[in-house]
Amino acid sequence: MRIFFVLLFFSNPLFSFSQISTTKGLIAYYPFNGNAKDETGNNNNAVFNNATLTSDKNGNAKSAYSFNGKNQYIRINNSSSLKNMTTQITISCNVKVNGFYKGKCHWNRIINKGSDYASGNYWLGFCDDAFSKSACVENIPDETHQTFHGSSFFEDWGSGKANAFVKTGIWYTVTYTCDGIYNKLYVDCQLIDSWKATTNGVINNEDLFFGKLDNPQYPYWFNGVLDDVRIYNRALSSNEILELCEKNETKNTIPDAFAEISYSIEKCNKINVELANAVQIKSVKWQIDNLYNSTKEKFSYTFKKEGSYTIKLTYTGNNGIINTISKEIIITKPTADFTIKNTSENKYSFKTISKEKANLLWNFGDGTVEKNSKNISHTYLNSGSYTVSLIAIDKNGCSDTTIQNITIAPLIANKNIELNGDNGNIQAIKSNDVKALDFLPEKRMNTFIQQIEVLNDSIEISFYDNGTIDGDSITVQFNNKIITQHLLLTATGKSFYIKIDPAPATNELIMFAENLGSIPPNTALMIIYDGKKRHEINIKSSKTNNGMVSFVLKK
Missing domain, CATH: 2.60.40.10 (Immunoglobulins)
Structure with a gap:
C-alpha cells in the first residue's frame, strides 16, 4: 500500500504543475505597471508610445494600455532576443476588444513583428475571415463572427475553422504557440485551434508593434485594451499555459455597460442624436427636457425656438445596472451686425x-x-x-x-502738398478738377519700368521703403487720380486697392517723389497681390524722373 501511495503522489498532475516555470525562455514581458518597460532585463523597452494608461481587468489603475483603433500604438526596436527564435515561439497576452477595424482588409493586429506577407513574421490578432472568408472582399467587417488568430509565418494564421467568437468588453487570455511542427491557439486556457506548421523560423529584422501592423496602407488598427504581454523563444506546454492562465485569473464576468451621447445640429434647429461608444447595452431611453422621448438608438428632433436644452440618456446594461448621463445643448442663431x-x-x-x-x-x-x-x-x-x-x-x-x-463722394485731391524737408522740390497743385487732373507738379519725365499682366480686375498694391529707412515721402497717382499723398515709406507696408480696366485702357500708375530722403534717389518696393499671385517691383523717382508701371487685364 505504501508503494502504491507514492506512485499516486508523483503521478498527481497538481504536483507536476507546481514544478513548471513560466519564466524559462521568456525574452520579453510587459506587465504595463505604469509604463511600457520590458521586465525581463533584455531591454526590449518601448521607444514610442502614445497609447493611454488605463485600468486592468482587476480594476488596478494605470496597469494596462488602451488603444483607440485610429492612431495609437507602441513600438519596440528590433533586437537579437526578439528575432532569433529559430522555429519555436509563444505569444501570450490579456486583451479586451472595444471595436473592430473597418479599413480595407479588416484584420485587427494586437501584436505584430514583421511584414504581413513575409517569412519569419509573428503576430497575434483577430478577424472575421475564418468565418466569412471575405476580410478583403467585403467593405464592412462581420462584427459578430470575429475570431482570434496567431501566426509565425504568413500562411500559418489558422486551420480555417471558426473558433469562439470575440465579444467586446470582455477580458480574454490569448496564447499562441508554435513548436516547429504544430501551431496552437488557446483562449482562456482552452485549446481552440491546432494546425500543422509550415514555418522556417521566426527570424525577421523588423520592429515589434503593439496596436497595429507597420503598414500605412493596411495598418489593421487595434481598438481595445492590452495587458500582460509575454513573448517566449519556445513553445509552452499545455500545463504551462494553464499556469499562465491561473496567474492571470481572467474571469469573463459580464462587464459594466458604457455609452456616450453623440449629436450634430443641421439647418440651425434640427438635432440628430445617437448612442456612441456603446458597450454591453440592453436598452436606452432618451429625453429632451419635457419636449421629446425616444427608446431608439438614434433619432432626430426639430426645435421650434432658440434656447438651452438638456439631452438625457438613461441606459440599462446587460448586467441590469442602470446609468443616466446628460448633455447641455444651445440652439441659437449668430448675429451679423x-x-x-x-x-x-x-x-x-x-x-x-x-x-x-x-x-x-x-x-x-x-x-x-x-x-x-x-x-x-x-x-x-x-x-x-x-x-x-x-x-x-x-x-x-x-x-x-x-x-x-x-x-x-468724388475723390478730391488736396490743393497743396506740404513740403517734407525738400523746399523748392515740389510745386503746389493748382487743379480743382480731379477727373481731369494730370498730376505733374513740375515738369518731369515718366520713366516706364514694366507692364504687368494681371488676372483680376481688382488688385492690391503695397508700398515699402526699399532699403534703409531714410524719410522717403511719395505721392502715387493711378489713371490721373491721386491714390495717396505724403506717404512716408517705412518697413511697414501701406496698401491700396485699384481697379484694372480692360483694354484698350492704359492703367498707368506713377510714383512721384515728394523728397529725396537722406539717401537719394527716392526708392520704393511695390508689392502687387493679384489673387494668389504676387509681383514685386522696385520703383525709384528723382527731381527729374517719375517711376511708372502699367497693368493689362488678361483676356
Whole structure:
C-alpha cells in the first residue's frame, strides 16, 4: 500500500504543475505597471508610445494600455532576443476588444513583428475571415463572427475553422504557440485551434508593434485594451499555459455597460442624436427636457425656438445596472451686425458687434469680398453708392445677414502738398478738377519700368521703403487720380486697392517723389497681390524722373 501511495503522489498532475516555470525562455514581458518597460532585463523597452494608461481587468489603475483603433500604438526596436527564435515561439497576452477595424482588409493586429506577407513574421490578432472568408472582399467587417488568430509565418494564421467568437468588453487570455511542427491557439486556457506548421523560423529584422501592423496602407488598427504581454523563444506546454492562465485569473464576468451621447445640429434647429461608444447595452431611453422621448438608438428632433436644452440618456446594461448621463445643448442663431467708420476720404473701417463664433463673409459692394475678419478696413477706388453686407454662418449651418449702405463722394485731391524737408522740390497743385487732373507738379519725365499682366480686375498694391529707412515721402497717382499723398515709406507696408480696366485702357500708375530722403534717389518696393499671385517691383523717382508701371487685364 505504501508503494502504491507514492506512485499516486508523483503521478498527481497538481504536483507536476507546481514544478513548471513560466519564466524559462521568456525574452520579453510587459506587465504595463505604469509604463511600457520590458521586465525581463533584455531591454526590449518601448521607444514610442502614445497609447493611454488605463485600468486592468482587476480594476488596478494605470496597469494596462488602451488603444483607440485610429492612431495609437507602441513600438519596440528590433533586437537579437526578439528575432532569433529559430522555429519555436509563444505569444501570450490579456486583451479586451472595444471595436473592430473597418479599413480595407479588416484584420485587427494586437501584436505584430514583421511584414504581413513575409517569412519569419509573428503576430497575434483577430478577424472575421475564418468565418466569412471575405476580410478583403467585403467593405464592412462581420462584427459578430470575429475570431482570434496567431501566426509565425504568413500562411500559418489558422486551420480555417471558426473558433469562439470575440465579444467586446470582455477580458480574454490569448496564447499562441508554435513548436516547429504544430501551431496552437488557446483562449482562456482552452485549446481552440491546432494546425500543422509550415514555418522556417521566426527570424525577421523588423520592429515589434503593439496596436497595429507597420503598414500605412493596411495598418489593421487595434481598438481595445492590452495587458500582460509575454513573448517566449519556445513553445509552452499545455500545463504551462494553464499556469499562465491561473496567474492571470481572467474571469469573463459580464462587464459594466458604457455609452456616450453623440449629436450634430443641421439647418440651425434640427438635432440628430445617437448612442456612441456603446458597450454591453440592453436598452436606452432618451429625453429632451419635457419636449421629446425616444427608446431608439438614434433619432432626430426639430426645435421650434432658440434656447438651452438638456439631452438625457438613461441606459440599462446587460448586467441590469442602470446609468443616466446628460448633455447641455444651445440652439441659437449668430448675429451679423457691424459698425462703419470713415477713417479717410475714401477709406472705411468695419467692425463686427456679435460675439458668437461664426464664419464671416464681407461683401463691400464693389466686387471685393473678405472672409473671417472681425475688424477690417477697405478703400474704395471710385465714388458712388455701395451696399455692404456681412453674412455670419455658424458650425450648425445657422446664418444671419446684415446690410448697410455707404456713399463715397468724388475723390478730391488736396490743393497743396506740404513740403517734407525738400523746399523748392515740389510745386503746389493748382487743379480743382480731379477727373481731369494730370498730376505733374513740375515738369518731369515718366520713366516706364514694366507692364504687368494681371488676372483680376481688382488688385492690391503695397508700398515699402526699399532699403534703409531714410524719410522717403511719395505721392502715387493711378489713371490721373491721386491714390495717396505724403506717404512716408517705412518697413511697414501701406496698401491700396485699384481697379484694372480692360483694354484698350492704359492703367498707368506713377510714383512721384515728394523728397529725396537722406539717401537719394527716392526708392520704393511695390508689392502687387493679384489673387494668389504676387509681383514685386522696385520703383525709384528723382527731381527729374517719375517711376511708372502699367497693368493689362488678361483676356
